[in-house]
Amino acid sequence: MIKRETLFWSHVEFGDCWQWTAHVGTNGYGRTEVQFGDRKETYAHRVAYRLLTRAEPKELDHLCRNRLCVNPDHLEPVTRRVNALRGESIFAHHARQTHCHNGHLLEGANVYRYPSGRRECRTCSKAYKADWHRAHHG
Numbered sequence: 001m002i003k004r005e006t007l008f009w010s011h012v013e014f015g016d017c018w019q020w021t022a023h024v025g026t027n028g029y030g031r032t033e034v035q036f037g038d039r040k041e042t043y044a045h046r047v048a049y050r051l052l053t054r055a056e057p058k059e060l061d062h063l064c065r066n067r068l069c070v071n072p073d074h075l076e077p078v079t080r081r082v083n084a085l086r087g088e089s090i091f092a093h094h095a096r097q098t099h100c101h102n103g104h105l106l107e108g109a110n111v112y113r114y115p116s117g118r119r120e121c122r123t124c125s126k127a128y129k130a131d132w133h134r135a136h137h138g
Helices: 004-009 044-053 080-086 090-096 122-137
Strands: 031-036 039-043 060-062 075-077 111-113 119-121
Touching (some): 044 075
Antiparallel strands (some): 031 039
16 A cells, blocks of 8 residues: 555655646645545645644745745745735735835824724825815815
């Protein structure tokens, strides 16, 4: 009987990045199924990390930015927030912004933070409200 580790590693092409060559999910990450006790892992990079480090991190960031890489040296355990902020999503882009689209600093008293976490430039907001008021009330 082939050990699960042997079968798993047979789907990896080794180089700088250890490229997963089997099933790829619609999100671009390598997919597999390996049972660890009562828990099943489905992402190839998480399986590789657990097999080689025996650690069970909640979230792993691909430092190489290659979603098919399963090299544990290219994976860093981080919080979900840190992982999201390092990414290329709209959420991450906005979270990293230091200035609004008009160049005002998004810090301190110039920022209104909604309960959802969204930030708004107070300078731009005041200007917009003043313009709207003039346009609608003469």
